[in-house]
Amino acid sequence: MTDQTQAAPAAAQVASGPVYARMAVIGGGLIGSSLIRAARSHGAVGEVTVADANPAHRERLTALGIANAVFADPAEAVRGADLIVLAVPVMAMGEATAAAAAGMKPGATLTDVGSVKGAVADAMAAAAPAGVFVIPGHPVAGTEQSGPDAGFATLFENRWNILTPQPRDDAPYQAAVEKLTEFWMRLGARVELMDAAHHDLVLAVTSHLPHLIAYNIVGTAADLEEVTQGEVMKFSAGGFRDFTRIAASDPVMWRDVFLSNKDAVLEILGRFTEDLQALSRAIRWGEGDKLQALFTRTREIRLGIVAAGQESAEPNFGRDKRE
Numbered sequence: 001m002t003d004q005t006q007a008a009p010a011a012a013q014v015a016s017g018p019v020y021a022r023m024a025v026i027g028g029g030l031i032g033s034s035l036i037r038a039a040r041s042h043g044a045v046g047e048v049t050v051a052d053a054n055p056a057h058r059e060r061l062t063a064l065g066i067a068n069a070v071f072a073d074p075a076e077a078v079r080g081a082d083l084i085v086l087a088v089p090v091m092a093m094g095e096a097t098a099a100a101a102a103g104m105k106p107g108a109t110l111t112d113v114g115s116v117k118g119a120v121a122d123a124m125a126a127a128a129p130a131g132v133f134v135i136p137g138h139p140v141a142g143t144e145q146s147g148p149d150a151g152f153a154t155l156f157e158n159r160w161n162i163l164t165p166q167p168r169d170d171a172p173y174q175a176a177v178e179k180l181t182e183f184w185m186r187l188g189a190r191v192e193l194m195d196a197a198h199h200d201l202v203l204a205v206t207s208h209l210p211h212l213i214a215y216n217i218v219g220t221a222a223d224l225e226e227v228t229q230g231e232v233m234k235f236s237a238g239g240f241r242d243f244t245r246i247a248a249s250d251p252v253m254w255r256d257v258f259l260s261n262k263d264a265v266l267e268i269l270g271r272f273t274e275d276l277q278a279l280s281r282a283i284r285w286g287e288g289d290k291l292q293a294l295f296t297r298t299r300e301i302r303l304g305i306v307a308a309g310q311e312s313a314e315p316n317f318g319r320d321k322r323e
């Protein structure tokens with residue numbers, strides 16, 4: 001990676017016994033409930049509490065029985081917690097930190113799972129009480145589903161979790177970063193440390209722009225008057241179907257991602273638009289060699305992602321075997 005990233009601390013070893021005696025999760029949806037399930041199944045935490053603003057989700061969390069206690073009030077949920085994880089939409093992170101602040105104990109670690117880091121890190125740091133170690137994070141793992149029932153324990157296995165620690169080098173803070181790294185590794189995740197601004201640029205390319213393209217192409221197809229909705233469904237296996245999975249992602253979550261990572265997304269979108277213009281020109285002027293060279297390069301990137309264990313090597317994403 002670039003010089004803005006660092007390997008996770010070498011001392012992070014998988015050990016036995018809980019890494020944190022008590023974890024509180026604010027937001028028990030897809031990511032929050034997956035984290036609870038994963039932490040429990042790996043014995044990485046002793047007790048777990050969860051707070052959620054949605055009464056129906058609280059009811060489901062209680063029925064699922066994955067936490068020791070379910071709360072409406074974040075401050076009650078975090079009381080006595082050694083690890084506090086915010087798993088709410090990006091633009092609710094500051095508000096969730098402020099709502100939980102009164103219950104946070106000094107020496108606790110406060111982290112999050114938000115898909116944007118710069119704006120979230122600032123909001124968390126502004127609202128967290130002194131003496132709490134704020135270590136923003138983003139597990140690069142998820143699905144297009146939401147809510148407590150969508151979570152599962154293996155979500156983070158072999159996936160990257162990016163931590164964007166504050167620029168502090170005091171020993172207690174470093175120890176807190178090492179402990180959080182150990183926690184994520186216990187769940188089977190890989191950990192990388194990175195500057196928040198660099199995270200937002202990298203994720204603008206690898207996640208935010210692909211979602212924007214998917215939302216746009218599905219919207220364009222839906223608006224085409226000459227092509228009926230029936231034909232869009234019928235012939236979707238020609239590539240469109242793969243965009244629809246991404247375009248089914250949570251509308252609130254993604255609204256927040258684009259509004260909070262505006263600068264990086266607009267920068268990458270500008271470059272993308274230029275490259276699209278170049279492709280359009282190559283098609284117009286019959287420059288097949290240019291098209292073929294690009295498509296050959298992009299196929300190699302796909303093979304690299306499969307080789308890195310971040311995607312299935314099965315043709316058609318392994319769907320043919322399932323269908």
Ligand code: NAP
Nearest residue numbers: 027029030031053054087088089090114115142143146147
């Ligand atoms: P989700 O399934 O919708 O879960 C979020 C939960 O938090 C919902 O139950 C929501 O209730 C609740 N909530 C919202 N605001 C709250 C507040 N202020 N206090 C307490 N609870 C609140 O969303 P998710 O997919 O788990 O996403 C959570 C975070 O993970 C987001 O920041 C997202 O960027 C990040 N992330 C998501 C993915 C992914 O693939 N989904 C991947 C990596 C990271 P309502 O439903 O009523 O709003």
